[in-house]
Amino acid sequence: MRTYRNHIIACLFLVLSVFLMGADGGARNGDETATLLESRRMLLQKIETLRREQDYLLFRKAMYEADSKYLVLNVTGRTGQLMYKNRVLKTFPFFPSRRLADGSMLTGKLALTEKVDGKRGRFRMLFGTDLVMQTKQAAAPQRKTKPLALSLAKKDMQSVYSAIEQGALAYIVR
Amino acid sequence: MRIRLKIIFISVFLAVCLAAQGPLRADENAAQTEEAFRLDVQSLRQEAARLEAENQGLRFMLKALEDEEPYLVVDTEINRLSLRQGNDVLHTAVCGTGSRGFMKAETGNNWFFETPMGSFTVLGRERNPVWIRPDWSYVEENMPIPPEGDPDRLVHGVLGKYALLLGNGYKIHGTKWTNLLGTHFTHGCISLGDDDLDLIYKSVKTGTKVYIY
Numbered sequence: 424m425r426t427y428r429n430h431i432i433a434c435l436f437l438v439l440s441v442f443l444m445g446a447d448g449g450a451r452n453g454d455e456t457a458t459l460l461e462s463r464r465m466l467l468q469k470i471e472t473l474r475r476e477q478d479y480l481l482f483r484k485a486m487y488e489a490d491s492k493y494l495v496l497n498v499t500g501r502t503g504q505l506m507y508k509n510r511v512l513k514t515f516p517f518f519p520s521r522r523l524a525d526g527s528m529l530t531g532k533l534a535l536t537e538k539v540d541g542k543r544g545r546f547r548m549l550f551g552t553d554l555v556m557q558t559k560q561a562a563a564p565q566r567k568t569k570p571l572a573l574s575l576a577k578k579d580m581q582s583v584y585s586a587i588e589q590g591a592l593a594y595i596v597r
Numbered sequence: 598m599r600i601r602l603k604i605i606f607i608s609v610f611l612a613v614c615l616a617a618q619g620p621l622r623a624d625e626n627a628a629q630t631e632e633a634f635r636l637d638v639q640s641l642r643q644e645a646a647r648l649e650a651e652n653q654g655l656r657f658m659l660k661a662l663e664d665e666e667p668y669l670v671v672d673t674e675i676n677r678l679s680l681r682q683g684n685d686v687l688h689t690a691v692c693g694t695g696s697r698g699f700m701k702a703e704t705g706n707n708w709f710f711e712t713p714m715g716s717f718t719v720l721g722r723e724r725n726p727v728w729i730r731p732d733w734s735y736v737e738e739n740m741p742i743p744p745e746g747d748p749d750r751l752v753h754g755v756l757g758k759y760a761l762l763l764g765n766g767y768k769i770h771g772t773k774w775t776n777l778l779g780t781h782f783t784h785g786c787i788s789l790g791d792d793d794l795d796l797i798y799k800s801v802k803t804g805t806k807v808y809i810y
Contacts, residue, residue, distance in 0.1 A: 466641035473648035
C-alpha cells in the first residue's frame with residue numbers, strides 16, 4: 424500500500440515538474456520577444472528620423488553648390504528662411520492654416536510651380552497642390568482642407584515673392 | 598498487484614512525456630521566432646549605425662562649407678540692408694535702392710536705374726568718397742556732358758563719409774536725401790543714413806560678401 428502511494432506521489436511530482444518547466448520557458452520567451460519587438464519598433468522609428476535628416480542634409484549640400492535661392496520652412500517653429508547657398512538672406516515668421524501636429528504633416532522638398540500677383544499686393548506662391556504661401560489676410564477663414572497654406576506678413580511675402588523664381592525649391596522641416 | 602502498478606506508472610510516465618511534446622515544440626517555434634527577431638533587430642541596429650555615420654559625415658562637410666564671416670544682405674523690395682553673421686542679424690538699416698526708372702538721352706543713350714541683384718564682394722572701402730558724375734547726371738539736369746576725366750565731374754561731400762565699392766560703379770554710400778530712405782530713389786547705388794553707414798563701414802572689410810535680391 425505504501426509503495427503504491429509512493430508511486431502516485433512520484434508520478435504527480437514528475438507531471439508537475441514537466442508542466443512547471445514548460446510554463447517558465449514560455450513566460451521567459453514571451454518577455455524576450457516583447458523586448459525585441461519594442462527594440463525593433465524604436466529602431467524603425469530612429470531609422471525613419473535618420474533618413475529624414477539625411478534627406479535634408481543632402482538637400483542642403485546640393486543647395487550649397489547650386490546657384491539659386493531657396494526656402495527652408497520650419498513648420499513646428501513656424502519660421503521660414505530665405506537662403507542662398509550657405510547664407511540666410513531673410514528669416515520670417517508664418518502662420519499655418521491648420522494645426523500642424525497631425526501625422527499627415529508634409530515634409531521634404533517642394534518646387535515652386537506658380538507665382539500669382541493678386542490685387543492690392545496679395546501675393547501667392549503655389550508649390551504644386553500641397554502648399555501655398557500667401558500674404559496674410561486679416562480675418563481670413565482657417566481652411567482645413569488641402570493645400571496647407573502658410574500666411575506671411577505683407578512685407579515678408581513681398582520680399583520672398585520677389586526673391587524667388589518659379590522652379591525654386593522649398594524644404595519643409597519639422 | 599505490483600506488476601499492475603508498474604504498468605500504470607509507465608503508462609502515466611509515457612502520457613506525460615507525450616503531453617510535454619506539445620509545449621516543447623511550441624517553445625522551439627518561439628525560440629525560432631525570437632531568433633528571427635534578434636537577427637532583424639541586429640540588422641536594424643547596423644542600418645541605424647550606418648545612417649548615423651553618413652549623417653555625421655554630411656554634417657561635417659556642411660560645417661566645413663560654412664563660415665562665421667559677417668555679410669550684408671540687401672532686400673531691394675522693401676529697402677532694407679542687414680548685417681548678418683550665420684543665423685544672427687547683427688544690424689538692420691533702412692536703405693534706398695534703384696528707382697527702376699528709365700531715362701533716354703538725345704544722343705541715343707539709355708539708362709535704367711536699377712540696383713543690380715546677385716552675389717557681390719566689397720572690392721574696396723573709401724573714406725570721404727568723391728562722386729564722379731556720370732553722363733546721366735548731366736542729362737538729367739539738361740547740362741552739356743563734359744569729356745571723360747574732366748575735373749568738373751568730381752563732386753565732394755554728396756556720398757557721405759564712407760563708401761563700399763561693389764564694382765561697375767555701384768556703391769553702398771551715404772546720402773543727403775535721408776528723407777527718401779526706405780524708398781526706391783537712387784540711380785542704382787545703395788544709400789544709407791549716416792549712423793547706419795558708420796556702423797556698416799566699421800563692421801565690414803574688403804572681401805565681405807554682399808547679397809542683393
